[in-house]
Amino acid sequence: MLWSTTVPELPEVETVRRSLIPGVVGRRVDAVSCSGARLRLPVDGDAWRRLAVGRRIDGLDRRGKYLVLRLDGAVGVMHLGMSGRIAVAPSTEPAPKHTHLELTLEGDLALRFIDPRRFGLAVALDGDELERFPPIAGLGSDPLTDDVLPALLRARRSRVAIRNLLLDQRLIAGLGNIYANEALYRARVHPAAPGRRIGPQRARRLAGAIRTVLVEALRTGGTTLRDGGFLDPAGEAGSFVVCLAVYGRSGEPCRRCGATIVRRSLNGRSAFFCPRCQRV
DNA sequence: ACTCGCCTGTCG
DNA sequence: CGACAGGCGAGT
Numbered sequence: 001m002l003w004s005t006t007v008p009e010l011p012e013v014e015t016v017r018r019s020l021i022p023g024v025v026g027r028r029v030d031a032v033s034c035s036g037a038r039l040r041l042p043v044d045g046d047a048w049r050r051l052a053v054g055r056r057i058d059g060l061d062r063r064g065k066y067l068v069l070r071l072d073g074a075v076g077v078m079h080l081g082m083s084g085r086i087a088v089a090p091s092t093e094p095a096p097k098h099t100h101l102e103l104t105l106e107g108d109l110a111l112r113f114i115d116p117r118r119f120g121l122a123v124a125l126d127g128d129e130l131e132r133f134p135p136i137a138g139l140g141s142d143p144l145t146d147d148v149l150p151a152l153l154r155a156r157r158s159r160v161a162i163r164n165l166l167l168d169q170r171l172i173a174g175l176g177n178i179y180a181n182e183a184l185y186r187a188r189v190h191p192a193a194p195g196r197r198i199g200p201q202r203a204r205r206l207a208g209a210i211r212t213v214l215v216e217a218l219r220t221g222g223t224t225l226r227d228g229g230f231l232d233p234a235g236e237a238g239s240f241v242v243c244l245a246v247y248g249r250s251g252e253p254c255r256r257c258g259a260t261i262v263r264r265s266l267n268g269r270s271a272f273f274c275p276r277c278q279r280v
Numbered sequence: 281a282c283t284c285g286c287c288t289g290t291c292g
Numbered sequence: 293c294g295a296c297a298g299g300c301g302a303g304t
Binding site for chain 1: 281282287288
């Protein structure tokens with residue numbers, strides 16, 4: 001039984017990718033079925049059948065928060081949105097509620113895309129369409145494989161709050177609200193600091209913080225909040241939640257200085273920070 | 281460059 | 293019952 005879910009940011013998606021590889025790579029897709037429900041984009045069952053059935057899964061890649069299933073020239077692009085999971089189980093087991101796509105694999109396995117909130121995406125494309133597919137084409141640098149410093153230096157042209165710039169996938173691909181806030185804390189940068197106030201020194205510190213927070217989260221299997229959420233494909237909860245310094249800790253003391261962690265809405269999304277450690 | 285809407289489950 | 297969670301695209 002394989003599993004994944006909730007607030008999946010780069011470390012969670014990468015955890016899912018690594019966990020899925022041994023079970024699915026090398027297997028042929030025998031059949032496809034889909035719910036017909038509309039996710040971020042419609043799940044096109046005909047396209048999936050045309051592009052996946054009879055083909056072998058060559059590999060599973062990640063682009064930012066997107067998973068890319070390589071299908072012998074075609075690709076399946078998936079995004080877990082807020083509540084997406086990918087489960088691999090015997091095809092005889094009943095599909096869980098909110099299963100929107102099911103690929104029956106050789107060996108009577110079923111790879112299922114499950115997404116209660118339907119913020120996710122599961123699209124089949126010809127391989128040569130991938131780079132032009134808008135969500136993929138627009139992605140910025142990937143913090144696990146690229147240096148994000150150039151992206152952060154580009155942010156100096158903007159008046160937008162740095163927390164929001166970090167969430168902009170066209171600049172850096174893979175951060176969500178949890179790791180954006182955690183990286184800012186580690187770099188001692190205030191989430192509301194405008195991009196143009198992030199000079200080269202703070203940009204370098206932030207680039208380093210982004211990398212270390214993601215690597216650390218990846219090492220601990222991602223973040224599982226107490227409201228359930230993310231489980232890796234073996235059904236294990238990630239343990240990074242115990243490393244969170246600011247996210248979800250409003251009212252609690254800063255582990256560095258003891259000041260009370262603050263939650264403030266920034267463009268409609270919660271920002272968490274230490275008002276003493278982090279400078280605008 | 282900002283706001284809203286999409287969705288469902290969970291909590292106060 | 294309403295607020296909230298939040299990635300992302302459409303609309304203004």
